[in-house]
Amino acid sequence: MNAVARAAKAVAGGIGVVWGAATLAFFALHLVPGDTADILMGTQALTSPQVHRRITAELGLDEPLWSQYLRFLGHLMHGDLGRSYQLRQPVWTLLGQNAWPTVSLGLAALVLALVVGTASAIATAGRRPAWRAAASAWELTAVSTPSFWLGILLLTVFSFRLHWFPVAGRNGITALVLPAGTLGLPLAGTIAQVVRESLETTLHQPFMTTARARGLGGMALRLRHALRHGASSLLTLTGLLFGSIVGGAVLVENVFGRPGLGSLTVSAVTNKDMPVVTGLVLVSATAFVLVSGVVALLQPRVDPRLRQRVSA
Amino acid sequence: MRYRNARRLAGLSLALGILATACSATASPTGEEATPVSGGTLTVALATQPGCMDSQVSQQGVTNTINRNVLDSLVSQDGSGGYHPWLAASWDISPDLTRYTFHLRHDVTFTDGTAFDAEAVKTNFARIVAPATRSQFAAGLLGPYAGTDVVDRYTVAVRFTKPFAPFLAAAATPNLGFYSPKALAERGGELCGGGPAAVGTGPFTFTSFGKGQGAVLTRNPAYRWAPATAAHPGPAYLDEIDFRFLPEESVRVGTLTSGQVDVALAVPPSNIATLRDTPSVRILQRDVPGSGYNLYLNTAIAPLDDQRVRNAVQRATDLDADVRTVFFGQYNRAWSPLSPSTVGYDKAAEHSWPFDPGMADHLLDSAGWTGRDGAGYRTRNGVRLTIDWPALPADYTTNGNATLAQAVQADLKQVGIELTRTPYDIGTYLRKIHAGQLAAADAGWSATDPDLLRLFFNSADDPAHGGQNVTRFDDPELDAWTSAAAATLDPARRSDLYRKVQARVLELGLVVPLYTPSTVVGTGSRVQGIGFDAAAQPAFFDAWVAG
Numbered sequence: 001m002n003a004v005a006r007a008a009k010a011v012a013g014g015i016g017v018v019w020g021a022a023t024l025a026f027f028a029l030h031l032v033p034g035d036t037a038d039i040l041m042g043t044q045a046l047t048s049p050q051v052h053r054r055i056t057a058e059l060g061l062d063e064p065l066w067s068q069y070l071r072f073l074g075h076l077m078h079g080d081l082g083r084s085y086q087l088r089q090p091v092w093t094l095l096g097q098n099a100w101p102t103v104s105l106g107l108a109a110l111v112l113a114l115v116v117g118t119a120s121a122i123a124t125a126g127r128r129p130a131w132r133a134a135a136s137a138w139e140l141t142a143v144s145t146p147s148f149w150l151g152i153l154l155l156t157v158f159s160f161r162l163h164w165f166p167v168a169g170r171n172g173i174t175a176l177v178l179p180a181g182t183l184g185l186p187l188a189g190t191i192a193q194v195v196r197e198s199l200e201t202t203l204h205q206p207f208m209t210t211a212r213a214r215g216l217g218g219m220a221l222r223l224r225h226a227l228r229h230g231a232s233s234l235l236t237l238t239g240l241l242f243g244s245i246v247g248g249a250v251l252v253e254n255v256f257g258r259p260g261l262g263s264l265t266v267s268a269v270t271n272k273d274m275p276v277v278t279g280l281v282l283v284s285a286t287a288f289v290l291v292s293g294v295v296a297l298l299q300p301r302v303d304p305r306l307r308q309r310v311s312a
Numbered sequence: 313m314r315y316r317n318a319r320r321l322a323g324l325s326l327a328l329g330i331l332a333t334a335c336s337a338t339a340s341p342t343g344e345e346a347t348p349v350s351g352g353t354l355t356v357a358l359a360t361q362p363g364c365m366d367s368q369v370s371q372q373g374v375t376n377t378i379n380r381n382v383l384d385s386l387v388s389q390d391g392s393g394g395y396h397p398w399l400a401a402s403w404d405i406s407p408d409l410t411r412y413t414f415h416l417r418h419d420v421t422f423t424d425g426t427a428f429d430a431e432a433v434k435t436n437f438a439r440i441v442a443p444a445t446r447s448q449f450a451a452g453l454l455g456p457y458a459g460t461d462v463v464d465r466y467t468v469a470v471r472f473t474k475p476f477a478p479f480l481a482a483a484a485t486p487n488l489g490f491y492s493p494k495a496l497a498e499r500g501g502e503l504c505g506g507g508p509a510a511v512g513t514g515p516f517t518f519t520s521f522g523k524g525q526g527a528v529l530t531r532n533p534a535y536r537w538a539p540a541t542a543a544h545p546g547p548a549y550l551d552e553i554d555f556r557f558l559p560e561e562s563v564r565v566g567t568l569t570s571g572q573v574d575v576a577l578a579v580p581p582s583n584i585a586t587l588r589d590t591p592s593v594r595i596l597q598r599d600v601p602g603s604g605y606n607l608y609l610n611t612a613i614a615p616l617d618d619q620r621v622r623n624a625v626q627r628a629t630d631l632d633a634d635v636r637t638v639f640f641g642q643y644n645r646a647w648s649p650l651s652p653s654t655v656g657y658d659k660a661a662e663h664s665w666p667f668d669p670g671m672a673d674h675l676l677d678s679a680g681w682t683g684r685d686g687a688g689y690r691t692r693n694g695v696r697l698t699i700d701w702p703a704l705p706a707d708y709t710t711n712g713n714a715t716l717a718q719a720v721q722a723d724l725k726q727v728g729i730e731l732t733r734t735p736y737d738i739g740t741y742l743r744k745i746h747a748g749q750l751a752a753a754d755a756g757w758s759a760t761d762p763d764l765l766r767l768f769f770n771s772a773d774d775p776a777h778g779g780q781n782v783t784r785f786d787d788p789e790l791d792a793w794t795s796a797a798a799a800t801l802d803p804a805r806r807s808d809l810y811r812k813v814q815a816r817v818l819e820l821g822l823v824v825p826l827y828t829p830s831t832v833v834g835t836g837s838r839v840q841g842i843g844f845d846a847a848a849q850p851a852f853f854d855a856w857v858a859g
Contacts, residue, residue: 034739038746041448049777051451054443086363088504097522152562160566167567168556257357257558259522267361270707272739 010296014289021285025278026072032272036061039272040085059085072278081282082275086267091279094264099283102260105183105252106245108176112184114238117191121230122222125199135192142189147248151182151255168257179256183248187241194237198230205229232303239295246284348544348841352857353552357564359578361557365506365521367486368440371449373758376486377577377849378527378555381548383489383512386414386433387480388539389760389846393655393803395480398539399428399490399513409475409799410458412483416466420537422492423517430468434460435493437470439500452778453482475799477806481761484846489514513537515548515853527555542853543841549856565834569593574839574857577850579832581642581712587834596833598848599644603764604651605713605756607701607720607824612784613751615697620679621729622821625699626665628672628727634719635827638712642832646825648814649765653828653848656762656810665818672727681728690728699724701752703733704741713754716826745782746775753782756829760846762810766794769817783822790816 037055056062060071075082081091124135158164158178165177202208203226211225250262261280268276300306358377364370367379386400400414420428437460440450451457455478458471472479482488491503495511502509506521515538516529535547556573558564561580568576569590579587579595587593615621635645644652648661676690676697683691690697701717703709721731736744744750757764757780766773771786773779790813797809817823831848841854 032739033737034741035743036739038742039738051443051446051778055446058444058446086504088364088501093505148560152560155563155566159572160570163570166572167558167563255560255563257556257560257563259526263361267363271363 010293014286014293017289018282018285021281022073022076022278023069025281026069026274029272029274029277030065030068034272036085036272036274076282081279084268084273084276086271086273086276091275094276095261095279095283098259098261098264101258102246102249102253102262104176105179105249105258105260106242108180109184109187109245109248110238110241112180113187113191113241114234116184117188118195118227118234120188120192121195121199122219122227125196125222125226126203132196135196139189139192142185143193145186146251147182147186148251148255150185151178151252154178154181155255175258179252179258182255183245183252186248187244190241191234191237195227195230195234198233199226202226202229228302232299232306235295235298235302239291242291243288246287348549348854348856349858350547350549350856351551352549353554354550354575354839354852354855354857355554355556355573356575356852357556357558357567357573357577359557359559359561359564361559362506364504365510365527366503367489368436368450368491369445369447369504373849376847378506378529379489379510379512380486380514380845380849381516381529381553381852382510382514382518383486383491384420384514384537384539385485385489386416386483388541389481389484390541391653391844391846393760395484396540398484399537403480405801409477409479409801410472411469412472412479413463413467413469416468417537418466420513421534422490422495422511422513423532423534424492424495424511426492426494428490428513429465430462431465432490432493433468433470434462435496436490437488439491439496440488450487453485453487455479455482477798477801478761478763481759481763484760516553519552526557529553529555538853541845543843544854548853549841550852553852568834568836571836574836575842575850576834577831579834581639581832584642584832585640592837594835594837594839596835596842596844596850597642597830598844599651599653599828599830600756600758600848601651601654601760601846602758603649603756603768604646604828605754605826606646606649607752607754607826608768608782609822609824610748610751610753610782610784611820611822612748615679615681616699616751618679619821620675621681621697621699623665624672624675624679624727625724625729626818626821626824627668627675628729629720629723629824630667630669631826632667634716634723638716638719639827643830644828646828649768649817649823649825650762650810650814651828654760654762654764656807658811658814660811661814661818664815669727676727676729684728687730688725688728689730696730697728698730698732699751700732700734701754702741702744702750703735704754705735705738708738709754717754720826748774748776748782748784750782754826755780755782758847762806763794763798765810765813765817766798769813769822770794785820785822787816787820 036059037052040055041052060068083090084094087094120135120139124131155167155178159167166175168175199222208225211221249260250265253260253262254266264276265280268280358374360372360374362370362372362375362378365375367375367383384399386398388396388398390396399417399420401417402415404413416430422428437454439445440447441454441457455476456472456474458473461469461471463469490512492511495509499509506527507518510518515532515535517532519528519530521527530552531548531550533547536545538545558567564576565579565583567573569592571592584595588595609616609622609625611617631645635643647664648658650657681690681692681697685691685696703714717733724731745753767780769781769783769790771781771791773781775782793809793813797806800806831844831850833842833850835842838858839855840858841856843851843854845851
């Protein structure tokens with residue numbers, strides 16, 4: 001019973017977060033100054049005031065805000081995200097078309113970040129100061145490099161000069177390498193810093209001395225004992241980094257001319273395309289809630305201390 | 313007025329066109345493979361992601377760049393303002409310019425197999441003006457549209473409520489191109505999304521389009537109604553055109569120089585000189601006809617209500633140096649509110665208002681702005697001489713334009729004018745411009761007919777009514793001239809009227825023409841035959857790739 005109640009509570013919390021995000025997005029876009037029909041028609045419109053009024057009425061923008069909000073929520077309950085003002089396609093279609101490129105980019109970047117970051121941390125935690133300083137230096141550089149600049153740098157070297165990877169296009173996995181690197185390297189820097197910190201704390205724990213006394217050493221010690229200990233913070237961090245991936249995809253997709261939710265977001269926000277923006281916010285909020293949920297479920301498996309607390 | 317001889321003329325120019333191609337093909341000095349070959353895919357990097365892909369709705373240039381290959385028009389316009397048969401074999405225009413009768417070709421079919429006929433013309437024009445279509449641009453091109461009459465299966469008459477001389481220019485644009493009525497009925501709601509829903513009569517079919525993924529066009533093998541302005545008859549040479557969107561300038565240039573794309577559009581001015589020296593790249597450049605890029609001054613807002621202040625702004629701006637510096641010597645400064653490649657451009661405007669800070673000082677002195685404040689700006693009765701030129705948000709302008717504005721700001725400071733640039737979000741900007749509340753507004757507008765001047769300077773065309781006249785200057789002469797020029801097709805009379813308009817708006821200081829933008833296309837060495845249409849948009853019908 002307890003488990004069911006807890007699950008119900010988690011689901012209700014998740015729905016609350018998604019509803020809050022949708023509401024925020026709805027009102028934030030209405031607070032942005034400017035007439036939606038004006039923006040829709042653009043700076044070079046040749047249209048008359050009649051057309052303007054017609055657009056406003058068709059989009060329901062002449063109704064009071066609270067009734068627009070209720071209508072929006074009503075449609076949402078039925079899973080209807082509406083049609084894009086600008087592209088005039090159903091929002092679900094647009095999200096569907098653009099989801100996979102962003103998901104594959106995000107996953108590739110995440111895997112890269114985890115592998116590179118963890119490897120860097122394991123290799124340098126508790127080592128000589130020079131090693132750690134070198135590792136810290138690259139991590140700090142990676143974290144603080146603007147991703148559009150990193151993208152252009154990677155492109156210039158590996159695509160324009162060395163011709164190893166294409167910029168974009170229908171070239172499958174090779175077209176994913178540079179964007180994933182651009183998105184993943186700064187994350188790898190963050191991961192490495194956090195994981196090393198946690199590894200070093202662990203390496204000084206008394207049970208490490210015990211393990212060493214049993215004859216364990218070097219990599220075995222780090223991988224089997226220290227990393228396992230640090231995995232909990234790594235898991236939490238990964239959940240949080242998911243947000244950075246969604247945000248970073250906007251810039252990376254722009255530089256590489258990749259399709260995806262990021263480039264869709266930019267044009268939707270610029271054009272005040274409310275159905276698309278609210279749809280994107282809903283999808284990202286839902287994904288974030290799901291990822292947090294999965295992280296919360298996995299935590300007790302990684303960290304036995306959490307398991308005990310839950311069953312108590 | 314009758315244009316019955318159009319068909320004969322077209323035959324002649326078609327022959328000449330073929331001759332010209334043949335000559336240029338054999339005389340090619342570069343030793344490249346000179347005879348066009350069929351086949352191959354052309355990859356094109358575009359700078360902008362199109363929003364809506366429906367040319368009858370959208371106002372975006374990039375939409376036209378793609379759709380021109382899919383949609384044909386009634387007539388075709390050449391670079392010097394001449395009109396040639398396309399889907400219409402010939403046409404008659406009523407003497408009062410209110411009725412245009414088109415005699416259509418009988419052999420044209422849409423790529424879904426249906427015939428192109430008078431009914432198709434009527435259906436498309438009716439769709440454009442229907443309020444439900446929410447057309448942002450094409451409906452404006454139809455001007456005082458009254459209706460379309462199907463005279464017989466292949467004869468169609470388009471009626472207007474007023475004389476409408478610019479109609480042929482409008483009819484030549486992709487915005488008034490034709491979708492298959494069958495496709496419109498079945499999938500008309502999907503046209504904004506591009507792709508197979510868009511069925512035209514053009515040399516290519518629209519195979520796929522994904523937001524952000526690019527557009528793929530495939531050759532229409534049945535195409536045999538190319539306009540006389542094309543360099544070859546029959547189907548296009550290319551099997552496929554693959555448009556990709558690369559908004560980042562350096563990336564677009566890098567993909568071109570590294571051979572990852574065949575063509576890059578919108579080559580940034582900073583790269584043009586380097587690319588000209590790159591052996592594997594060719595640069596094609598064409599000035600955009602239309603209004604160029606200008607600053608319009610609002611005569612209803614002080615201190616610009618004083619003509620002397622407006623003229624001082626013109627004279628104090630060192631455009632030769634500013635435009636050269638900001639655009640790396642690649643664009644020309646402007647002298648007239650029409651760009652030089654536009655029909656009706658008045659060459660006499662050139663050098664008629666040279667940079668003259670001394671004259672600007674004198675004008676401002678005589679207008680009573682004789683005081684100076686601590687910051688060095690002029691004052692009158694304790695009020696600083698300040699002009700606000702609101703800045704468009706970055707998404708709606710270019711870095712170059714913003715930098716040019718800074719240069720103008722520095723120039724005006726030299727004569728004691730403070731130029732401020734209040735940043736507005738796009739919504740506020742548009743609301744203020746529609747209400748006539750912006751003291752100065754910049755705009756660039758591409759068009760092939762000088763009737764554009766009416767849109768910018770006729771008092772009936774204020775922004776609240778869908779026009780572009782932000783000067784709020786009510787001048788009977790400008791109104792009479794621009795209206796009269798829209799009611800005649802006599803080239804001599806039109807150019808005389810437009811010459812007077814250009815001279816008068818410069819004299820009154822309604823506008824500071826800034827520079828002439830040009831379409832700059834970079835192509836790889838295996839690409840041949842890329843041309844420009846009348847609007848200086850790159851044209852791919854004659855393009856082919858070697859080997």
